[in-house]
Amino acid sequence: MDLFLQQTVNAFALGGTYALLALGLAMVFSTMGLINFAHGELMTIAGYILMACGLAGVPFAFSILLAIAAAVLAAIVMERIAFRPVRNASGATMLVTSFAVSMILQVLFQNFISARSQAVLVPEILSESVRFGGLVIGVNKIAAIVTTIVMLIFLDRFMKHHRIGIAMRAAAEDFSVARLMGIRANTVIAGAFALSGFLAGVAAVLWVSQRASVDPLMGFTPVLKAFIAAILGGLGSLRGAVAGGFLLGFIEIYLAAYLPSGMQEFRDPIALCLVVLVLIFRPNGLIPSPALKAEKV
Amino acid sequence: MSALLTVQSLQVQYGAVNAVRGIDLEVREGEIIALLGANGAGKSSTLNALVGLAPASAGKITFKGQDVTGSAPERFASLGMTLSPEGRRVFGTLSVQENLLMGAYSMRDKAEIKTAWERVFDLFPILRERREQFAGTLSGGQQQMLAVGRALMSNPRLLLLDEPSLGLAPKIVEQVFELITVLRKQGVTMVVVEQNVSMALEVADRGYVMASGRIAASGTAAELRNSDTLQAAYLGAD
Numbered sequence: 001m002d003l004f005l006q007q008t009v010n011a012f013a014l015g016g017t018y019a020l021l022a023l024g025l026a027m028v029f030s031t032m033g034l035i036n037f038a039h040g041e042l043m044t045i046a047g048y049i050l051m052a053c054g055l056a057g058v059p060f061a062f063s064i065l066l067a068i069a070a071a072v073l074a075a076i077v078m079e080r081i082a083f084r085p086v087r088n089a090s091g092a093t094m095l096v097t098s099f100a101v102s103m104i105l106q107v108l109f110q111n112f113i114s115a116r117s118q119a120v121l122v123p124e125i126l127s128e129s130v131r132f133g134g135l136v137i138g139v140n141k142i143a144a145i146v147t148t149i150v151m152l153i154f155l156d157r158f159m160k161h162h163r164i165g166i167a168m169r170a171a172a173e174d175f176s177v178a179r180l181m182g183i184r185a186n187t188v189i190a191g192a193f194a195l196s197g198f199l200a201g202v203a204a205v206l207w208v209s210q211r212a213s214v215d216p217l218m219g220f221t222p223v224l225k226a227f228i229a230a231i232l233g234g235l236g237s238l239r240g241a242v243a244g245g246f247l248l249g250f251i252e253i254y255l256a257a258y259l260p261s262g263m264q265e266f267r268d269p270i271a272l273c274l275v276v277l278v279l280i281f282r283p284n285g286l287i288p289s290p291a292l293k294a295e296k297v
Numbered sequence: 298m299s300a301l302l303t304v305q306s307l308q309v310q311y312g313a314v315n316a317v318r319g320i321d322l323e324v325r326e327g328e329i330i331a332l333l334g335a336n337g338a339g340k341s342s343t344l345n346a347l348v349g350l351a352p353a354s355a356g357k358i359t360f361k362g363q364d365v366t367g368s369a370p371e372r373f374a375s376l377g378m379t380l381s382p383e384g385r386r387v388f389g390t391l392s393v394q395e396n397l398l399m400g401a402y403s404m405r406d407k408a409e410i411k412t413a414w415e416r417v418f419d420l421f422p423i424l425r426e427r428r429e430q431f432a433g434t435l436s437g438g439q440q441q442m443l444a445v446g447r448a449l450m451s452n453p454r455l456l457l458l459d460e461p462s463l464g465l466a467p468k469i470v471e472q473v474f475e476l477i478t479v480l481r482k483q484g485v486t487m488v489v490v491e492q493n494v495s496m497a498l499e500v501a502d503r504g505y506v507m508a509s510g511r512i513a514a515s516g517t518a519a520e521l522r523n524s525d526t527l528q529a530a531y532l533g534a535d
Binding site: 167169170174176178179 | 348350369370371372373374375379380382386388389390391395396398399400402403447451
């Protein structure tokens with residue numbers, strides 16, 4: 001029972017990080033139909049800022065802010081330089097563009113920083129753990145869960161009560177009619193990128209806090225997972241992205257905990273089979289995107 | 298009276314398809330204009346081109362004396378021209394209230410938004426009742442009211458209505474046309490695309506009949522009612 005609870009906490013921590021990343025992907029996808037594979041590099045950029053701040057002796061709380069700000073800025077610049085010119089192009093063109101951005105950034109990190117993994121100075125308190133009865137929970141896990149909850153509440157508020165948030169939801173459902181209302185396409189798309197950068201920055205801080213290192217390819221695996229989570233939840237659906245992120249986190253952690261040791265090597269394929277199984281029964285994901293529904297009517 | 302909107306030799310092209318092949322239109326302040334024609338005649342493309350949703354490949358659009366050809370759609374709400382699109386296209390996952398708020402997106406002044414809001418709720422009391430509800434859960438007629446209400450939120454000088462009665466029950470269709478007469482009394486100039494020709498010509502001052510992307514006939518509503526071109530246009534003759 002204790003093991004189960006322990007693993008559930010782990011699943012929430014990992015699932016929460018996937019959810020934040022998947023949300024960022026879903027925001028951009030729902031407003032401009034782009035699956036941004038360079039989302040992972042936003043994480044990496046935030047990771048390098050944390051590393052640099054650690055070397056420069058900047059207090060950790062302040063370096064978190066700098067890292068997140070850098071990810072937001074990078075996302076906005078990315079949209080302006082790379083994605084605006086292909087905004088009305090096909091989904092495939094945009095996808096290839098995002099791969100190009102991703103690879104260019106990876107090569108830049110390898111050549112100008114280092115191809116090898118760099119240590120990041122993380123406060124010791126994050127690697128400590130707290131005991132709750134029979135449970136031992138890492139401080140970084142608690143931080144991840146609390147951060148995820150705070151972020152989800154913030155986003156929910158923003159999308160429901162802020163006029164730009166409402167405009168983003170409107171644009172996700174029907175972009176041309178939203179423009180007709182006077183909602184500027186640039187505002188909505190830049191807003192979606194800025195928020196996705198914000199989420200990637202936060203996710204990067206959580207990710208790096210667990211590993212205390214950063215390398216040029218750091219963003220790839222989590223974003224691939226987040227992409228799977230976004231599809232599992234229903235591509236383009238924000239609630240779906242959160243649901244998909246948590247479900248994927250649970251699947252991975254429980255498989256790691258309960259799969260017999262001889263089968264541990266097959267953990268990822270089994271996890272993916274479970275995802276495919278869900279998609280067979282719910283082809284549009286757990287919570288399909290509203291735009292998809294609108295098209296079918 | 299001076300023209301509010303002037304369209305000169307407008308062409309709209311989608312890839313290889315010429316949806317609109319050079320038309321001239323004029324809308325004067327306070328008028329109701331019916332834009333008629335069979336399916337595929339280019340009516341919706343014309344309206345969409347007026348607000349920048351469809352590309353005008355040639356021609357000139359002048360609104361309030363200003364050349365607005367090729368402007369981005371987001372500019373028109375604040376200029377005072379807006380479209381209630383075909384098929385209503387309300388934001389189904391937004392509440393009624395949020396839909397209306399989006400209609401007023403171009404306005405910054407809170408008091409102004411409140412006035413627009415009250416005006417729409419007075420026109421459509423049912424929307425006031427359902428303001429918290431998701432627009433997707435409204436009936437077709439209510440969604441049409443919401444679509445028109447949303448367009449009215451920006452206080453347009455010129456309102457373009459694309460097929461406002463399409464797919465609605467006959468009783469609701471009557472309400473839609475009543476609404477058009479109410480709006481005219483409030484001083485809203487309108488261009489109405491309609492497949493319900495007889496009702497459209499009843500409320501309109503003038504009309505244009507389109508066929509294969511061109512204007513086949515134009516004149517006062519009375520003239521059009523008695524002309525053969527109208528029937529010919531619907532039967533697809535050139």
